[in-house]
Amino acid sequence: MLEARLPQAALLKKIVEALKEMVNESNFDCGDSGISMQAMDSAHIAMCSLLLRSEGFEPYRCDRVISLGLSFSSLSKVLKCAGNDDVVTLKAEDDADTLGLMFESPKEERVSQFDLKLMDIDSDHVSIPDQEYDCTVHLSSAEFARICRDLSTFGASVVLDATKEGIKFSASGELGRGGILLKQQGSVDDSSPTSTRIEMREPVSVTLSLKYLNIFTKAAPLSEVVTINMSSEIPVLFQFSIGDIGHIRFYLAPQIQEDD
Amino acid sequence: MLEARLPQAALLKKIVEALKEMVNESNFDCGDSGISMQAMDSAHIAMCSLLLRSEGFEPYRCDRVISLGLSFSSLSKVLKCAGNDDVVTLKAEDDADTLGLMFESPKEERVSQFDLKLMDIDSDHVSIPDQEYDCTVHLSSAEFARICRDLSTFGASVVLDATKEGIKFSASGELGRGGILLKQQGSVDDSSPTSTRIEMREPVSVTLSLKYLNIFTKAAPLSEVVTINMSSEIPVLFQFSIGDIGHIRFYLAPQIQEDD
DNA sequence: TTCTTTCGAA
């Protein structure tokens, strides 16, 4: 059986809000080391994965591997019933057909118990090799979300150009064109965790669908920093940390650049 | 004739907002002791009543009994023209076909006068006996509203189980099931007026329509506490106090519990 | 489904 207690319901709420726009339902694989999930969007274009390490729960107990087929919209509805500061406890028996969620208010005068029906979901579990990337950019997730939203006005796709100087986002369309450059912050001014930082082997330029990037940025409330890992020709990885308990990763293949 | 002056238009606004979703039009009975109203919803399932004592007005004058047939949506529109801190004066001649509403801004630099047409409404005035109830629960009206809204996700009806320990709300449906327990607060910690308190002769369990409860909770802005009076088999009474000038009461018959 | 209204966040 699984039993996992998380002191802040807000965290779980944000995780589900971050993923529900991209994935309708998915299997949550619970094991010794924690909970993980992996899914593609319904069009099978982008992929996401979630990792929540057992150390992030107190306590965490999972005797044997369990796969919980959950609907994100149902999960979201149930989590709307939890206060942000509630303590959440997840429980599932082996071979259970429901997931139990208990919410306890901080003062313990209110206890809610929900039992969510589980689904049988065929999961096409693609294994993702741990990739070396030509370029890794750390930047403010709020800034990234803002840029993707703003550039959506101009076109359906954005070009990311990463050099040692900084990362540039550009889009063009009927209105005209737009470009936003985030400069790498000098090492002296490295104080802020949300400063733009770039590690690179060589410059990379990729074209990506803004529709998907705007879906990924729903994860911005989870982490103030997003890490973009890029090489030409292979899917770009966007990673949002979840405290120090895990992360959400999004993968999106670059579009073939057509010169016009 | 009627002449009644209320120092806070906000109060009257909240009263009308609380009732207008349930009742389209109704007779306001004005007499010596104050203003009262009683109506059923259009489906004749739930009932509500309003009492505003004459002592709550300054001054209050009503020589003879007048019945004012008012449309709640019209009344709501007119009250939208009043500032929250305006002083309201209601005036109606005997046998008048309009109700006069005067709004005076606090600094008296602005005076608005509205005359609302009255309607001829057949009222089936049901007399409600003052009932003894097996169980009375006082709880935060905001919390109650939140619970009814949350549980609407799960099903169309909610089961209320009141015991000495607390009151439990549960609902179930396609998603799964949900239950919320509010514990009775210890008498030591009785400081907060919105703490859950229960007075009972014996435990009560009733099933109620969430659709109606969600209509009743529109009255939550009037009072931070709602009082639920229950016995098995007879209509449940929900009471929201209006300062110390009166109250709104809602009555809803329990559904027959079907065991499956 | 769309619009309005309300609530929370910046």
Added chain:
DNA sequence: TTCGAAAGAA
């Protein structure tokens, strides 16, 4: 205080 997002009503 202003803005945007989310909830509720038409």
